[in-house]
Amino acid sequence: MTKGDLIDRRQLREFEENLARFVGTKYAVGLNSGYDALHLSLRAAGIAPGDEVIVPAHTFVATCSAVVNVGATPVLVDVGPDFNINVDLIEEAITPRTRAIIPVHLNGWMADMPRIMEIARRYNLVVVEDACQSLGASIHGKKAGSWGLTGCWSFYPFKILGGYGDGGAITTDDPDVALFVRRMRFNGEDRDTGEYHGHGFTCLLDNLQAAFLDVKLRHLPHWIQRRQALAEQYRQGLEDIPDLALPHYEKPGFVHVYQNYVVRSKQGDAFSNYLKENGVEVLTQFRKPYYKHKALKLVDRGFPETEALSREVCSLPMNVEIDEEEIDYVIEVVRSFYGK
């Protein structure tokens, strides 16, 4: 701040290098938000009006809005019990207009990327990963955000690596995509020559945010271990309750980073309200699926798993500041709801 290093300075470049190294890609480009990452990824891939893009029916609305805002048509596909896109339903959603697929890695757990990449290869589709909730997650050692054309990141304060305001990035191995996004985030300008390479946007990651994020990134591996330990404490305390589904999935090679610890309670609102009344802060994202919001003008083809989990979701407290006694208290409240 004393040097006036506010826009596109050393701290941004260093954070980009460290983020790319962490994810395992050649490039990272800092942006203002996860939404910008999705939006510019689709533009970089040339997605345009007339194209269809497959997105999950259960995700944060920004995944879908990015598709609509480049003029393309989102095609929604239901999710599976692990909250991620149901890979068995992807092929029947593909048409001659399908150009891309956006798998979302929700809550810190990755969509089945080996199978999704195989389908994408067969149908010649672009894959853009919405990895906004899964920094550090991996499958067979290959990290989220390193599988598709781009990985899209958000550093919104609620995320596993959160800034002190909005922030985002893409990661990619493609030099042309990195260059395109670098220019488009700064009004289309090549900052070395002053040449405008297209009508762009203003959506750089603030230098100040990059400086904070670069420090926090060093702690992330340790924080992930801490989250995994807390998740294990929840599992041991709650796994004997039949009406409660816990987010532990047996899939060899998949690593969960527990950005969120989302359980499914058959008792829905009665469960989440009971926790709130007993001093446990919980989130219920999302009780109303985004495609049911009329103004978005989306087609509800019927998504039974999304409907069911929307009634049942409840995120229990999960962060690195919480201690074991607090988790024990949450476990006690949940058990008392179930008369245990």
Ligand SMILES: *Cc1c(COP(=O)(O)O)cnc(C)c1O
């Ligand atoms: C947070 C999030 C986004 C959008 O990130 P912003 O930085 O808030 O724009 C997109 N997709 C998912 C799955 C997210 O969790």
